[in-house]
Amino acid sequence: MRKIPSTNLNLYKNLSIWIPNAPFEANLYHAISLILPRYEQKMLEFTTGIGMPPADHPLYPGMVQFVQQEAAHKRVHTKYNQQLVISGYKIDIVTVIADLNAYIITNFTTNAFKIGVCAAGEHLTGIIGVYYESEYNKYLSNSNKNIREIWHWHAIEELEHSAAMFDFFHYHKFHYPTRLLSYLASSFWLINPMLILGIIVLSIQDRSIFTKKFWKNAAYTLFSPHGLFWQFIKGSVQYMRRDFHPSENDFSLYVEAYDKSRAAKSYSKAS
Ligand SMILES: [Fe+2]
Ligand SMILES: [Fe+2]
Structure with a gap:
């Protein structure tokens, strides 16, 4: 498993505007963090609850990787959000609505829809992951290192497992109209409006x-x-x-570059 960046965030008491030259982006990433622990927990429950492929199935290793990575993300972002509260942000309005969304999806939708919103969410996080990587050099020059490296690690893992839930959706032979409908729900209810709300709430504060x-x-x-x-x-x-299949978007260069740079860093530390 990939090394998790330091989460000793209390070294940096104040997380407000962690990219001084990019306050909108700073709060966009915070807003993503606010909804992540709820949504990632639900992805884990839905995936394991609906039925993983058997161990000898070609999708099995990718699904195991997906579950391990999302479990680690959830843990890290729970700490991250606690640090936002310590920094003085009031986050309840966002987290309570995210909880409500998760409750509605859990109790009032079909298995196909549940996995559909997860697959759609992975596609949307892939888009944000590419954006993060394309801006990473800008962040390098002036930002909170701990937060920057958490997002770098998270973005790379999102790009790495971007096909997992999509393949899982098709493994269960769920239908195309549900894929479309759940994408619309993710885009115009579960994710984008929540990010806009989060940005507004944090940026006013x-x-x-x-x-x-x-x-x-x-x-x-x-x-x-x-x-x-x-x-x-x-x-x-x-x-x-x-x-469509997510393999149309080849993210392997980002993942390889990240792993190479980490390996080079640990080599230079050891020598
Ligand atoms: Fe994640
Ligand atoms: Fe993910």
């Missing part, structure tokens, strides 16, 4: 929303040529195709 820098950074993050808005449109059109 740290006052960044009242600065010009915040809005300039928001415009860049969403509408620059590789911005998230365009990537979301492109990714959605792709996902809605009946013959």
Whole structure:
């Protein structure tokens, strides 16, 4: 398993605006963290509850990796969110709604829909993962190192297992209309509106929303040529195709580069 970055976040008491030159992005990542522990817990419950492939099935190793990685993410982001509270943020409005969403999906939807929203969520986190990696050098120059490395690690693992839930959905022979419907639910209910809410709630509290820098950074993050808005449109059109498969997006270069750089770091530490 990949080494988890240090989560000794209390060395950095104040997590507000952890990327000083990019306050919108700083709170976008915080907002993602706020919903992650609930949603990742549900993904684990749904996956193991509905039935994993047998150990000799080709999907089995990928599913085991998926479960291990999401369990680790959930643990790390639980600590991360505690640190946000210590930093002075009030986060209840976001976490209570995320809990409510998780409750509704758990109790009022079919197994196909549950796995569908997980697969859709993985596709959306893949889009954000690519954005994070494309901006990583910018973050390197000025940001909280601990938080930056947590997101770097998390983004890489999201890119690594981006096909797992999609393949799991098809392993159970769930149908295309459910894939579409659950993608719409993830995009326009479970994830994007929750991120917008989280950004607003956090940015009002740290006052960044009242600065010009915040809005300039928001415009860049969403509408620059590789911005998230365009990537979301492109990714959605792709996902809605009946013959889509996540392997169309080859993320292996990101994963290999990350693992190589970690290996080089531990080699230079040892020597
Ligand atoms: Fe994750
Ligand atoms: Fe994931």
